[in-house]
Amino acid sequence: MRTLIHQCAWEAKLAFRRSSTWVILGLLLGAGIVSIVLSGQRSQARTEEFRRLEGQFSEQIAKLSKRYANGENAGYWGYYTAFPVASPAAPLAALSQGVEANAPSVNWVRLLGIEPQLYEGGIHNPLLQTLGGLDPGFVMIVLAPLALLLMGHDVLSRDRSLGVHPLVMSHVRNRHALIWIRLLVRSALVFAITALIHLLAVFMLRLPLDLACAKWLLTAWLGLLPWVAITAVLAVRLKSPQATLSGALGMWVTLVWILPCSINLLVSSVTDAPEGMELTIRQRQVMHDGWDQDRKANYRLFLERHPEWRHLGDVPAEFSWRWYYAMHEVADQAVSGLAKSYVDRLQSRSDLARRLSWFVPTCYTQLLLANQSGTDLDSHLRHLAGVRRFHEELKGYFFPRIFHDRQLHPSDTDGFPRHRATPEPPSDLPSPLPLLLAAALPLVFYPYRKFPHDPTA
Amino acid sequence: MQVICECNGLGRVLRVAANEIRLTWRRKVSWYLLVSLVVLVAVASILSFGRHEREQRRQAAFDQLVREQWEGQPDRHPHRVAHYGSFAFKPKAALSAYDPGVDSQAGRIRYLEAHRQNALAFSEASGFSSVSVLGELSPAYVMEMCVPLIIVLLGYGAFAGEKESGRASLIRASGLSAKGFWTGKFVGLLVALLPFFVIGGLAICLLGGSSPAGLAAEKDLVLRLSVLLGGLALYWLLWLALVLAVSGWCRTAGSALTALMGIWVMVSIVTPRTASGVAAWLHPLPDKSEFAAKIAHQLDRLGDSHDPTDPVFAQFKDEVLRQHGVSRVEDLPFNYKGLVMAKGEEQSAQAFSTELAALRELEHKQSGVIDLFSWLSPPLAMKRLSMLACGTAPANHHAFEDQSEAYRYAFVQKLNHLQQEHISYAGNSEEKLGAEHWAHFDRFQMVAPRMDAGGLLRSAMVLGVWLALGLGAGIYGIAFRP
Numbered sequence: 039m040r041t042l043i044h045q046c047a048w049e050a051k052l053a054f055r056r057s058s059t060w061v062i063l064g065l066l067l068g069a070g071i072v073s074i075v076l077s078g079q080r081s082q083a084r085t086e087e088f089r090r091l092e093g094q095f096s097e098q099i100a101k102l103s104k105r106y107a108n109g110e111n112a113g114y115w116g117y118y119t120a121f122p123v124a125s126p127a128a129p130l131a132a133l134s135q136g137v138e139a140n141a142p143s144v145n146w147v148r149l150l151g152i153e154p155q156l157y158e159g160g161i162h163n164p165l166l167q168t169l170g171g172l173d174p175g176f177v178m179i180v181l182a183p184l185a186l187l188l189m190g191h192d193v194l195s196r197d198r199s200l201g202v203h204p205l206v207m208s209h210v211r212n213r214h215a216l217i218w219i220r221l222l223v224r225s226a227l228v229f230a231i232t233a234l235i236h237l238l239a240v241f242m243l244r245l246p247l248d249l250a251c252a253k254w255l256l257t258a259w260l261g262l263l264p265w266v267a268i269t270a271v272l273a274v275r276l277k278s279p280q281a282t283l284s285g286a287l288g289m290w291v292t293l294v295w296i297l298p299c300s301i302n303l304l305v306s307s308v309t310d311a312p313e314g315m316e317l318t319i320r321q322r323q324v325m326h327d328g329w330d331q332d333r334k335a336n337y338r339l340f341l342e343r344h345p346e347w348r349h350l351g352d353v354p355a356e357f358s359w360r361w362y363y364a365m366h367e368v369a370d371q372a373v374s375g376l377a378k379s380y381v382d383r384l385q386s387r388s389d390l391a392r393r394l395s396w397f398v399p400t401c402y403t404q405l406l407l408a409n410q411s412g413t414d415l416d417s418h419l420r421h422l423a424g425v426r427r428f429h430e431e432l433k434g435y436f437f438p439r440i441f442h443d444r445q446l447h448p449s450d451t452d453g454f455p456r457h458r459a460t461p462e463p464p465s466d467l468p469s470p471l472p473l474l475l476a477a478a479l480p481l482v483f484y485p486y487r488k489f490p491h492d493p494t495a
Numbered sequence: 496m497q498v499i500c501e502c503n504g505l506g507r508v509l510r511v512a513a514n515e516i517r518l519t520w521r522r523k524v525s526w527y528l529l530v531s532l533v534v535l536v537a538v539a540s541i542l543s544f545g546r547h548e549r550e551q552r553r554q555a556a557f558d559q560l561v562r563e564q565w566e567g568q569p570d571r572h573p574h575r576v577a578h579y580g581s582f583a584f585k586p587k588a589a590l591s592a593y594d595p596g597v598d599s600q601a602g603r604i605r606y607l608e609a610h611r612q613n614a615l616a617f618s619e620a621s622g623f624s625s626v627s628v629l630g631e632l633s634p635a636y637v638m639e640m641c642v643p644l645i646i647v648l649l650g651y652g653a654f655a656g657e658k659e660s661g662r663a664s665l666i667r668a669s670g671l672s673a674k675g676f677w678t679g680k681f682v683g684l685l686v687a688l689l690p691f692f693v694i695g696g697l698a699i700c701l702l703g704g705s706s707p708a709g710l711a712a713e714k715d716l717v718l719r720l721s722v723l724l725g726g727l728a729l730y731w732l733l734w735l736a737l738v739l740a741v742s743g744w745c746r747t748a749g750s751a752l753t754a755l756m757g758i759w760v761m762v763s764i765v766t767p768r769t770a771s772g773v774a775a776w777l778h779p780l781p782d783k784s785e786f787a788a789k790i791a792h793q794l795d796r797l798g799d800s801h802d803p804t805d806p807v808f809a810q811f812k813d814e815v816l817r818q819h820g821v822s823r824v825e826d827l828p829f830n831y832k833g834l835v836m837a838k839g840e841e842q843s844a845q846a847f848s849t850e851l852a853a854l855r856e857l858e859h860k861q862s863g864v865i866d867l868f869s870w871l872s873p874p875l876a877m878k879r880l881s882m883l884a885c886g887t888a889p890a891n892h893h894a895f896e897d898q899s900e901a902y903r904y905a906f907v908q909k910l911n912h913l914q915q916e917h918i919s920y921a922g923n924s925e926e927k928l929g930a931e932h933w934a935h936f937d938r939f940q941m942v943a944p945r946m947d948a949g950g951l952l953r954s955a956m957v958l959g960v961w962l963a964l965g966l967g968a969g970i971y972g973i974a975f976r977p
Contacts, residue, residue, distance in 0.1 A: 076775075087784060090784065158783075172771075180629070280749055318582075
């Protein structure tokens with residue numbers, strides 16, 4: 039045991055004697071810090087957006103209260119009030135941006151048809167989105183493996199190129215052990231830097247230091263395990279430092295860039311979701327046709343789905359809020375099938391990507407990290423479902439008042455339904471099994487019996 | 496060595512070059528890389544092109560549907576039609592299959608209606624899965640990220656390898672000048688790498704040539720392709736010079752490869768993403784809610800055309816009555832309600848335009864930050880050049896926003912005008928306009944803006960400066976770091 043500790047300390051000392059170690063670890067740490075600062079900026083902007091919502095809503099209510107100081111038909115209040123529906127960021131969202139970059143987490147909802155209100159994008163500069171962002175998750179899945187490969191690829195080949203290989207080998211009892219101790223010590227340095235980045239993120243972004251937070255780091259480490267195995271195999275199998283380095287870079291480029299990007303292109307090429315556009319166009323058509331149709335006939339379509347309003351009888355021939363909102367509901371009903379298949383399509387697209395990512399550790403780690411950060415597609419779909427639920431709540435409040443032609447007064451606005459963000463139940467954690475398999479797979483190619491290119495063998 | 500010694504100056508340079516070519520293609524890795532490139536280019540091109548065509552067909556079909564819906568409207572009140580509105584679809588640029596640029600992030604469809612300037616919806620990215628942060632493979636990605644890697648992998652040992660094996664001093668001792676040595680290596684690698692460049696160039700030409708939209712504007716396409724290929728040639732040369740420079744400065748091939756890989760990661764991956772984050776940080780855009788609140792504020796200031804008691808419009812009414820010398824709006828020679836709608840549209844359009852212009856200004860500032868960062872990152876400069884050449888740059892997106900807004904404003908105002916002329920004031924709530932009018936409205940036609948010569952020039956300047964630095968450092972390195 040003591041010799042083992044001694045050996046590890048010696049290898050660490052050797053590693054730190056090389057300037058490249060300092061450069062690689064320093065750059066990794068630097069990139070990590072930059073990513074934390076930028077993520078902090080992003081999540082702060084989002085927090086502020088959330089904080090302002092309440093004020094924006096009250097301002098709106100104050101304006102309407104002034105306009106309808108003496109009360110007005112509930113239909114007007116429903117028409118002009120927009121309610122913010124915001125899904126607060128999960129505590130770890132700042133660590134991995136996920137689909138949040140593209141999918142807004144705030145929707146303003148009015149009593150009108152819900153479908154056209156769901157899909158409006160946020161305000162973004164598409165150029166910045168195209169270039170992508172830098173967050174701690176990115177550092178963990180892209181840059182840390184590279185650091186690991188650069189540190190570990192020459193555990194053996196450097197000795198060879200320096201000509202000291204036979205000498206070193208003649209001094210150790212177990213050659214494999216020597217290689218692994220070296221590799222693990224160097225890997226440990228990279229793991230330590232990632233832990234440091236994580237700690238800095240926790241500290242600088244004021245994240246809760248809890249189990250979930252620790253799990254995030256463990257997941258990131260789990261994502262690095264396959265890379266340790268890959269490095270080991272490359273380091274032992276290939277001869278010269280140039281060969282191990284080229285091999286390592288080849289693996290990195292393939293597994294981190296080419297395969298994930300190809301998966302993304304493949305997924306978006308073979309599956310698409312035209313239902314989104316189609317339902318938007320259809321909803322408009324049905325809704326506006328409602329204006330030209332006989333009002334009573336249109337209202338009967340509404341009653342088919344909502345028999346609870348039958349007792350009120352037909353709508354008047356002229357404009358009435360009852361008819362107006364029923365017409366919006368009919369338009370929503372007309373595209374409900376399309377809306378469902380749109381969500382299904384997004385889900386199946388995501389499932390396909392998920393299945394394919396079983397074969398690419400980088401993708402899988404990204405998936406796990408986004409899942410734990412609450413920024414995966416599932417979280418976004420839950421947000422959209424929450425918007426729909428709140429719209430139902432709005433109808434539940436306004437429809438009885440509108441259908442009975444009630445007046446609402448400024449004092450009633452306190453009773454308006456408000457979206458209360460409920461803590462989302464944690465979605466099922468995808469299994470870490472693929473990463474363990476990915477870590478085990480390269481070891482199949484490890485030469486256990488005999489050292490290749492061994493001069494003393 | 497003997498052979499080199501027997502030749503004159505130029506002959507020696509050519510020997511070095513020929514040797515480089517021979518050695519490059521003797522290595523198995525060159526063939527692997529060639530096959531990989533062919534596979535990558537093929538996969539990226541076929542998938543991108545397929546998606547491009549499918550999107551284009553679908554948009555054309557939706558566009559046709561929307562037009563049929565428009566013309567198929569029954570008799571309607573013009574203002575009803577203004578609310579019914581229309582959709583504008585962002586056309587795909589001919590070369591967007593090569594470089595989708597900002598197109599996959601920006602929305603593709605815009606609902607055009609009275610009183611509002613809606614944001615674009617349904618960006619490609621809104622349907623992305625959770626693993627997309629690393630980006631999507633595109634032919635441009637292969638040319639701008641992978642080809643430089645190939646140059647690195649085949650060229651890193653050009654000088655460093657020779658130094659490590661001791662051959663460099665032998666070659667120099669044979670009387671070959673540093674410049675000659677460098678030139679030989681440069682020419683040799685350039686020729687050795689030609690198959691890669693040719694494959695890349697051919698793929699681009701094929702992609703451009705097989706797009707019907709591209710062939711429709713052949714002259715423009717040829718110009719765009721030439722700019723793109725010229726830019727890429729400059730970009731690849733720059734990498735070649737950079738690789739040789741680093742190889743010349745490093746003592747061992749291993750350290751050259753490590754350094755080059757570090758440079759590649761920094762300029763291709765870390766810098767663009769950092770630039771994006773810094774730009775968002777320095778010039779934050781308002782969020783959706785804040786933006787909506789600003790618009791509402793502007794609209795309040797300008798008055799509500801639907802509110803008969805609005806003071807702004809009361810004043811407007813008095814003015815109109817005075818101009819026409821009548822005392823009641825009923826006596827006006829046209830439908831006053833139509834005029835109010837027109838006036839209201841003018842005001843709401845102005846409110847939106849003011850805020851959107853401020854937003855655009857912020858976006859320009861953000862782009863300015865990206866431009867500054869592009870001095871640190873040739874791939875970023877190349878990205879701008881290729882987006883401009885492919886018609887998928889932010890400028891093209893802005894042109895769509897502007898043109899669809901101009902179209903929206905024109906048809907809404909035309910409807911308001913029809914309301915003034917054909918609908919009476921007294922019968923404003925019952926009367927309708929005949930369905931025959933709907934066919935007289937134009938379709939939305941996007942006119943693609945010309946390539947931004949300034950942007951192209953700035954990108955070319957960045958690439959040129961890096962090329963010059965690479966060349967200078969390379970020759971200097973060989974001469975003074977033996």
